Amino acid sequence: MCGICGCSEPVHKHEHKHEHKHEHEPHEHGRIIKLEQDILAENNQYAQLNREYFRANNMLALNFVSSPGSGKTTLLEKTIYGLKNKCAITVIEGDQQTNRDAERIALTGVPVLQINTGKSCHLDAHQIGHALEKLTPPNDSVLFIENVGNLVCPALFDLGESHKVVILSVTEGDDKPLKYPEMFHAASLMLINKIDLLPYVDFNVTRCIEYAKRINPKLAILEISATKDQGMSAWLQWLKQHKNLG
Ligand SMILES: Nc1nc2c(ncn2[C@@H]2O[C@H](COP(=O)(O)OP(=O)(O)O)[C@@H](O)[C@H]2O)c(=O)[nH]1
Numbered sequence: 001m002c003g004i005c006g007c008s009e010p011v012h013k014h015e016h017k018h019e020h021k022h023e024h025e026p027h028e029h030g031r032i033i034k035l036e037q038d039i040l041a042e043n044n045q046y047a048q049l050n051r052e053y054f055r056a057n058n059m060l061a062l063n064f065v066s067s068p069g070s071g072k073t074t075l076l077e078k079t080i081y082g083l084k085n086k087c088a089i090t091v092i093e094g095d096q097q098t099n100r101d102a103e104r105i106a107l108t109g110v111p112v113l114q115i116n117t118g119k120s121c122h123l124d125a126h127q128i129g130h131a132l133e134k135l136t137p138p139n140d141s142v143l144f145i146e147n148v149g150n151l152v153c154p155a156l157f158d159l160g161e162s163h164k165v166v167i168l169s170v171t172e173g174d175d176k177p178l179k180y181p182e183m184f185h186a187a188s189l190m191l192i193n194k195i196d197l198l199p200y201v202d203f204n205v206t207r208c209i210e211y212a213k214r215i216n217p218k219l220a221i222l223e224i225s226a227t228k229d230q231g232m233s234a235w236l237q238w239l240k241q242h243k244n245l246g
């Protein structure tokens with residue numbers, strides 16, 4: 001369940017046939033805040049275990065976060081082909097339903113595990129811990145985690161990753177960093193994807209970068225097209241630097 005956004009378990013379990021005045025609101029809201037705190041505190045403990053695992057095994061773990069359809073899986077496919085001769089790669093895929101993305105990644109030849117989150121809108125650190133037990137990624141490898149498409153809850157759930165990489169495609173609008181600041185604040189790198197579509201959409205790259213830097217002055221930013229292979233060498237360079245591959 002997702003106690004943060006209530007996407008899974010309704011707080012009100014009874015039918016409402018009456019006018020809804022919310023006399024009980026303070027009590028319910030207190031309960032929700034407590035539930036949020038408990039869920040995030042428990043998640044942080046699992047995230048710490050994952051972080052220790054990544055450190056002990058000298059791994060780079062990247063958590064790809066974005067809206068649905070920004071191009072995460074496409075970017076992963078291209079990235080794997082660009083990087084797989086340099087180091088071992090493992091992938092964890094997160095979606096509410098289906099194995100479609102894991103099937104796409106499996107075609108690249110790297111080990112992949114699909115997590116279906118059901119009604120929940122994000123991956124959590126406990127799920128990642130279990131996935132690591134099954135995948136047993138090798139020492140010195142890169143782990144890519146493709147989170148559930150959602151610009152809200154995945155920002156709050158630390159997975160123990162080395163970095164969050166937020167992918168924003170130009171069809172989504174240049175104001176998203178201002179509207180979803182938690183995500184852009186939590187990320188180390190923003191990839192502006194689908195720049196091949198810039199001639200056709202009203203997306204101001206300069207303005208987007210200004211908004212993103214307003215939220216997170218330390219955010220690194222690269223412009224790419226995963227399908228047209230634009231900007232991919234700069235992205236691979238970023239990866240190699242962060243994995244010390246030279
Ligand atoms: N024009 C264009 N389309 C892209 C690009 N990257 C991904 N797409 C398309 O966007 C759609 C969603 O891509 P997908 O990788 O499944 O997104 P995800 O939901 O974030 O994993 C697919 O139709 C892709 O072919 C890109 O750089 N340019």
Ligand SMILES: [Mg+2]
Nearest residue numbers: 072073101146
């Ligand atoms: Mg995907």
